Amino acid sequence: MAAGSAISPTQLLGHLPSFITFASSIQWLSALASDTQTMKSSHFLTFCSLLLLTVSGSHGQQNPPSIEQLLNEPFLDDYYSNVVYGYEIVTDTQKNASRYVGNSLNCSSCHLQAGTQKEALPLNVAGMYPKWRAKNGKRNGIGLRIRECFLYSLDGIMPPEDAPEVLAIAAYVTHLSQGQVLGAEPEGRGVPTLPDTGYDPNPANGRSVYLEQCSSCHGIQGEGIGEMPAVWGSDSYNKGAGMNRIREAAGFIWANMPLGNGKSLSHQQALDVSAYLNLQYRPADPRGSKFFKLLEDLFN
Amino acid sequence: MIKQLLKEATPSFAWKNKLHSWRAEIFAGFVGAILVIPQGITYAYLAGLQPEYGLYCAIFVTLFSSILGTSSMMSGPNTAVAILIGIAVLPLAGRGSPVYIDFVFLLCMMVGLIQLLFWLLRGARIFQYLSPAAISGISAGAGFLIIMASLDSILDLSTFQTTFFYEKLYVIVSSAEELINPYSLVIGVATIMGGYIGRRYSPRYYIIIAVTAGYLCGLLVAFIWPQPVTELEYLGRMPLQWLPFKVPTVNMEYLMSSIKLIPYAITIAFIGLAQSLIIVRELKMETDQNINLNKEVYAQGVANFLAPFFSSFAGSGSFNRTKANQSLGASTPFSGIAAAGFVLILITVLGPILTYMPMAAMAGTLFLVGTDMIKWRDVKHYAQIRSELFIYIATFISIIFFGLATGIVVAVFLSVSVFLVRISELELKVEHTDSGPLLKIKGALFYASVAHLTEKFQSHFGEDLTVDLQYTTHIDQSAVDFFIRESKNMAANGSKLTLLTNKQQQLFLSKLGANSGINLVSL
Incomplete structure (x- = not known):
């Protein structure tokens, strides 16, 4: 079977019993061969193990189902x-x-x-x-x-x-994660770390960038429109989230936003927007009191 | 016959005319809804499902069995059924995963079909043979299992299985410091204490008092410590749809793997019907409701078969909710229909509050339900008769050691065999008359009891024997064969056998050829 051909997991499982019977019959044959003590037995064994390897190899090369x-x-x-x-x-x-x-x-x-x-x-x-x-x-x-x-x-x-x-x-x-090296960082993990621009993030500038570039999808009040997620307010991530860190959010915004047109903003613009988002109201950090969270939930 | 079946299969709504106190019915439905919410959630937990499935069960199983049924019994999620579902499906898939849910639905459909088969075979009679002691024993054993299951959540243990319960207790006690979550324990203990104190003031609503106490304690804990510290498990939001209709997945692969489920399906069908019919039988004796047992079997079967189509698992009648329902003056299935509606409304209203309900509080109520099912009163009640006490204790012990399914088999076996032993005993009385000894037999003469006669016949060997069969309730072929054999023996010795019978017995005996050597006297 060629790699990439449509193979279902059930088909894979279906191969398993026949594979096991095959392996056990080889074991039985090799036992027989060693009993007869013929010269050919060693060749036979090598042949069998080679066959075994090719069979198991062809199974191992199978791409995981998408x-x-x-x-x-x-x-x-x-x-x-x-x-x-x-x-x-x-x-x-x-x-x-x-x-x-x-x-x-x-x-x-x-x-x-x-x-x-x-x-x-x-x-x-x-x-x-x-x-x-x-x-x-x-x-x-x-x-x-x-x-x-x-x-x-x-x-x-x-x-x-x-x-x-x-x-x-x-x-x-x-x-x-299949195909990644265990213990190593996969390529493109997380978000890119933006280089130091030399300027502090400026929320006021961020607001104008947001209104110009982002508000058509995320809404002027950051409430999200249709499928697009809310970026602040009670329906967005809370203050304990990774996105609430300015540098992390800036990296994400620079690499991916506006959606489908990533890396079009400058590093500084991404930082500014991120700082603007960070100033907005959002749910409290749950590491603080749950009581306020409950009140928030009840009032929403 | 078919006409009768069709009549049973359609909802009768005969109770419409008796609906004079609909206010009481609606209020009873409201209370039933409040009671069923914590139960539905915890029983879903026992069955290894997400909480919303328990609530769907509380809505739809209750609704269907009330519409089709004839009594004021409250059906819905049930402890024993939930535990058995969990035991049955757990080996096939991880609890709560999509495959697990598919298997649960398949199992529930099988349960419904088996119950419908019971209905077609007029099986409602069978449940009259399960002795009350066995039922109390099963209930107590299930209570014990519930307590053990509730410990998992009260102590916040990640679920672990041990062969016997005492190993689990030993592990918990011996490494209490590492295993037990103190926050969870505090909430659980607060719930249980709330329940015991609440029962003094309001025995009917004490579960609700307990849940409230646990909830408030949970809020207090959450007020001081955040969730990453406490690691508490909360109920979470429940995405309740008003009509969660979905055709369950059934295909060849599922059916192949579900062969293992068949014994469990039979057990669940049996235990579910047994509980429902015991409740209905009690209602029939205590109230003037117009109850049809076969129709109740049909209602249960259809409700369980349709349950998977509405994202619910199988259920059965509930003792505690039916009792509350009855004490509030409900006497028609309308209260059940009302309860189903109120569950939907209450959950929609209470949703945001229930989000932060700690599972430890839910498990605390489970603990209370479990301790309620083990009744000291039962033990005292059955202690008066040794055989009943034996059935009760044997059932209880086999459940706590070998599980619910084994326990039920033991219970059925013991109650049937005790019954058999009891009816195979004969009351024999010998009177001496002028024409020789007269033997009066009281009881049923059948293969198991004939042996008792042999001794009497031997002790009066050689005399002219008269046997009075007027008080004998039943004679089977082996008894007739015995008489023929004995009469031949006696004839060889010159004595003869006389049987005093009534008309029916005379006909039966002559048909089997007992009229040749035996002197039959019809009275």
């Missing part, structure tokens, strides 16, 4: 159904993981193209975890990392460790 292929499958096993579920959560968090979401964003609001776009916080980072993060001063597994996204960027509540949503997203992240 999400599109998985979406068209009528039946998915436990693992791949979790991958697809994770994909569905990332693209439509409001529908599929609304239990833990407190605002109107989806994962793919920031992780563009369902987490596959470079320099837009791509999700192919499973090989980098566990890793120490300054944010919570702990060594984080991929699970904790996902759970914190719900707490900060999605302004919701932290799902438990074994929540099906967390496990599904972890499966999807792992699926995306």
